[in-house]
Amino acid sequence: MNTEDNAVPDAVHDFIRDKIREDLTNGTVGSLVTRFPPEPNGYLHIGHAKSICLNFGVAREFGGHCNLRFDDTNPAKEDQEFIDAIQADVKWLDVGWDGDVKYASDNFEQLYEWAEHLIGEGLAYVEDLSAEEMREYRGTLTEPGRESPSRSRSVEENLDLFRRMRAGEFEDGARVLRAKIDMASGNINLRDPVLYRIIRAPHPRTGDTWCIYPTYDFAHGQTDAMEGITHSLCTLEFEDHRPLYDWLIENLPVPARPRQYEFSRLNMTHTVLSKRLLTQLVAEGHVAGWDDPRMPTVSGFRRRGVPSSAIHDFISRLSISKNEGTVEAAMLEHCIRDPLNDSALRRMGVLRPLKVVIENYPEGQVEEVDAVNNPRDETAGIRKVPFSREIYVERDDFMEDAPKKFFRLSLGREVRLRAAYFITCTDVIKDAAGEVIELRCTYDPETRGGDSPDGRKVKGTLHWVSAQHAVDAEVRLYNPLFVDENPGAAEDFRSVLNPESLETLSGCKLEPSLSDVAAGEVVQFERLGYFCVDPDASADNPVFNRTVGLRDSFARAMAKG
Numbered sequence: 391m392n393t394e395d396n397a398v399p400d401a402v403h404d405f406i407r408d409k410i411r412e413d414l415t416n417g418t419v420g421s422l423v424t425r426f427p428p429e430p431n432g433y434l435h436i437g438h439a440k441s442i443c444l445n446f447g448v449a450r451e452f453g454g455h456c457n458l459r460f461d462d463t464n465p466a467k468e469d470q471e472f473i474d475a476i477q478a479d480v481k482w483l484d485v486g487w488d489g490d491v492k493y494a495s496d497n498f499e500q501l502y503e504w505a506e507h508l509i510g511e512g513l514a515y516v517e518d519l520s521a522e523e524m525r526e527y528r529g530t531l532t533e534p535g536r537e538s539p540s541r542s543r544s545v546e547e548n549l550d551l552f553r554r555m556r557a558g559e560f561e562d563g564a565r566v567l568r569a570k571i572d573m574a575s576g577n578i579n580l581r582d583p584v585l586y587r588i589i590r591a592p593h594p595r596t597g598d599t600w601c602i603y604p605t606y607d608f609a610h611g612q613t614d615a616m617e618g619i620t621h622s623l624c625t626l627e628f629e630d631h632r633p634l635y636d637w638l639i640e641n642l643p644v645p646a647r648p649r650q651y652e653f654s655r656l657n658m659t660h661t662v663l664s665k666r667l668l669t670q671l672v673a674e675g676h677v678a679g680w681d682d683p684r685m686p687t688v689s690g691f692r693r694r695g696v697p698s699s700a701i702h703d704f705i706s707r708l709s710i711s712k713n714e715g716t717v718e719a720a721m722l723e724h725c726i727r728d729p730l731n732d733s734a735l736r737r738m739g740v741l742r743p744l745k746v747v748i749e750n751y752p753e754g755q756v757e758e759v760d761a762v763n764n765p766r767d768e769t770a771g772i773r774k775v776p777f778s779r780e781i782y783v784e785r786d787d788f789m790e791d792a793p794k795k796f797f798r799l800s801l802g803r804e805v806r807l808r809a810a811y812f813i814t815c816t817d818v819i820k821d822a823a824g825e826v827i828e829l830r831c832t833y834d835p836e837t838r839g840g841d842s843p844d845g846r847k848v849k850g851t852l853h854w855v856s857a858q859h860a861v862d863a864e865v866r867l868y869n870p871l872f873v874d875e876n877p878g879a880a881e882d883f884r885s886v887l888n889p890e891s892l893e894t895l896s897g898c899k900l901e902p903s904l905s906d907v908a909a910g911e912v913v914q915f916e917r918l919g920y921f922c923v924d925p926d927a928s929a930d931n932p933v934f935n936r937t938v939g940l941r942d943s944f945a946r947a948m949a950k951g
């Protein structure tokens with residue numbers, strides 16, 4: 391409750407928080423109640439995260455409460471899989487949700503009664519026109535609609551027909567219940583919108599109890615009222631529906647009066663955030679599933695190793711306003727990369743291995759060198775990494791006819807091996823096809839730890855893995871899913887899919903400590919980026935995902951494209 395000694399916080403300002411502050415201060419509402427109302431017909435994406443952080447965020451800030459409510463009014467498209475996934479995602483986002491789930495379907499009986507109430511008041515009627523005919527009668531933005539012949543039915547006939555709809559006497563789509571408002575309204579949503587339709591599909595919660603279902607437009611505001619929602623926050627596309635919601639609330643004996651406020655949705659470059667398009671990506675196999683790490687879904691980010699704190703940081707930088715805009719995907723990447731740079735342990739992994747034999751290193755000898763776990767955090771300490779005569783380095787770190795500025799390996803050049811020795815390339819071994827398959831090098835035993843006592847400088851420092859100790863792994867690298875900055879604007883968004891969005895590398899060579907990275911932990915592979923273990927991994931087949939590279943991948947994608 392808002393009392394004078396319970397100060398309303400005023401740290402963050404946007405038009406929604408300002409309105410809430412005003413309503414609490416004036417006593418227009420006693421305490422704040424919001425809700426996040428997903429339809430369980432897909433997984434949550436980063437746009438939903440904006441809505442979740444806003445709804446749960448203001449509830450926490452203003453000492454109120456936020457409901458997670460499933461708007462489960464269309465069993466033809468909804469599924470238990472989605473209900474479960476959405477709950478897991480909201481839990482992971484850690485927004486203070488206490489596990490209490492609400493469903494629009496909990497109120498189907500009450501909604502049905504209210505539909506009969508409207509019929510009784512002469513404010514709703516059963517329509518016989520087909521969907522096609524209704525569209526024709528509806529008119530356009532510039533022309534008024536026409537009244538359907540069904541509009542003049544008596545209350546008794548409407549009640550009888552509606553009860554028979556419920557009893558299952560009619561085929562799917564044969565009839566609907568419509569509100570009787572105004573076919574000439576300038577707002578098409580008020581031209582006798584549909585309130586109930588016949589759908590024979592098993593509902594995840596009510597099974598086959600019902601064969602008629604309320605539309606989202608009918609269920610939404612009334613469910614808000616039943617839950618005592620004070621501030622119903624939604625995206626701008628519902629602005630034109632607000633007069634309908636208000637009409638319904640005014641004409642029904644609802645227990646409370648919710649108010650709706652609309653803010654602009656999140657749009658992001660290089661991705662689509664429409665459930666219809668995301669569903670298509672999954673259904674047509676362009677990605678491996680809703681939680682494919684290339685997807686802009688909450689579960690995709692989680693699988694990719696993105697900490698939920700990075701999502702919160704990103705969302706907190708977005709404005710809550712009515713201005714439509716598009717946020718750079720690079721900004722989200724930045725929010726992911728920045729904290730990892732401070733926290734992630736450094737490790738060595740070679741993605742495209744090239745064997746190096748150090749000819750003057752004693753055969754059979756193994757020593758352990760000390761490698762720093764995190765140069766930005768002394769308390770992270772050091773680890774022992776085995777070093778031996780045969781190691782792997784990155785194929786890219788060798789070049790045959792190297793330009794002067796190539797500070798890595800080339801015949802006759804010297805480099806530093808991270809935490810180990812200086813080595814010099816003395817010979818290049820090729821196969822019959824002329825491919826480089828191995829390098830021969832010598833090492834300088836005086837340079838252990840990475841410094842030369844004679845002050846000799848080398849410019850390049852390479853990561854490496856001892857061949858006999860290496861853990862073989864699969865590594866998956868992700869690039870933007872779309873080459874186009876605005877894939878939603880393409881005639882067919884599938885035509886701008888990035889053919890190189892996933893690179894799967896097998897036979898990668900990792901330092902031994904990488905065999906026990908915990909689920910959910912993100913480590914830095916030196917010089918390559920941040921990586922986590924994928925759920926596909928098993929003891930004999932480690933699989934790592936690249937969470938994010940060390941540099942902006944979108945700039946690179948654009949330069950290529």
Ligand code: ATP
Pocket residue numbers: 426427428429430436437438440441623624625654655656657663664665666
């Ligand atoms: P569609 O993609 O077909 O428009 P939807 O994503 O809106 O569907 P819902 O389950 O209705 O699906 O969304 C739940 C809530 O999330 C709604 O209140 C909606 O306003 C909000 N929401 C959806 N997309 C975004 C977005 N991109 N930015 C902010 N909020 C969003």
Ligand code: MG
Pocket residue numbers: none
């Ligand atoms: Mg929606």
